[in-house]
């Protein structure tokens with residue numbers, strides 16, 4: 001059985017693109033502004049300042065017209081030269097992307113692999129830096145979206161700075177606006193993010209900010225670049241312009257979302273995500289399912305392993321989609337068909353999490369996997385109720 005199209009709803013619980021609030025969609029549907037107008041300049045200027053607030057930095061925040069990977073590429077091409085040595089923390093698909101990108105540009109990569117679901121170990125990063133004293137940058141994720149693990153960014157940044165001059169470059173694409181990541185305070189040299197995750201916007205924008213040290217490094221080396229040239233961006237930054245045509249409609253939406261984030265405050269935003277994540281974990285474990293990232297789970301996405309012996313996880317995912325119009329993410333690579341991932345970053349609330357947990361229970365039951373309806377939902381609801389006054 002399937003809902004009649006009359007009643008069907010699109011329910012996205014994948015870690016990007018995430019749902020967009022109706023009011024933001026409405027605002028973005030207005031005719032695009034011209035990007036060289038004063039009106040747009042004011043919007044761009046305000047969004048950049050609000051981004052710096054969210055990054056918790058005194059530095060510039062750049063808004064690029066690309067998906068998150070574009071900001072990863074911008075990091076490499078603005079800060080490195082061919083032949084440079086870098087350390088990559090690879091704990092999943094996105095760590096692997098740093099490696100591929102760096103290698104494509106002729107960098108020498110020292111890769112530190114961590115098991116999927118495990119957080120990176122700062123001691124191993126230190127050891128790699130001691131062994132390779134010429135390393136110029138450490139490339140890492142904060143939240144490794146493919147596994148649901150959260151790396152200890154603060155400890156790693158501290159350890160790197162104590163050991164070497166390497167720049168700490170953090171892909172915070174599913175961490176910024178979710179968990180505390182004070183860029184200046186922690187000494188993060190590059191932080192990047194993207195619109196379709198915690199920013200509750202469609203894909204198409206990436207954000208990045210660089211420390212003073214990273215800006216110095218830009219002068220020393222750069223791989224030939226054009227579209228992602230931060231030097232080009234800097235030429236017009238103070239005129240409240242971008243080097244190329246900005247994604248004006250998305251920036252209008254960004255302006256709205258950032259204004260609301262500022263109104264809510266960082267602490268409320270971080271607490272909200274922490275609660276949704278914890279409630280979701282309560283729910284899935286109460287159903288008898290287990291988590292891939294147990295020790296250091298991300299507040300943006302929960303990776304759920306399928307019941308032992310069940311190999312066809314695709315069935316859960318396709319049933320959620322076909323029966324309930326609900327999208328959860330599959331596992332990737334060797335976890336394909338062995339787990340699914342539930343996002344809770346951006347425009348979600350407690351009731352959304354109860355909905356996805358309920359759909360998972362109904363699906364397990366339908367597929368003949370033993371579960372008591374209400375078991376997971378009840379556990380999550382109780383957690384939400386009990387934690388409500390603590391924050």
Ligand SMILES: *Cc1c(COP(=O)(O)O)cnc(C)c1O
Nearest residue numbers: 067068069094145171173174194
């Ligand atoms: C989504 C994501 C990216 C960027 O992917 P795009 O498809 O280019 O937006 C990079 N890193 C992480 C950790 C992500 O979650």
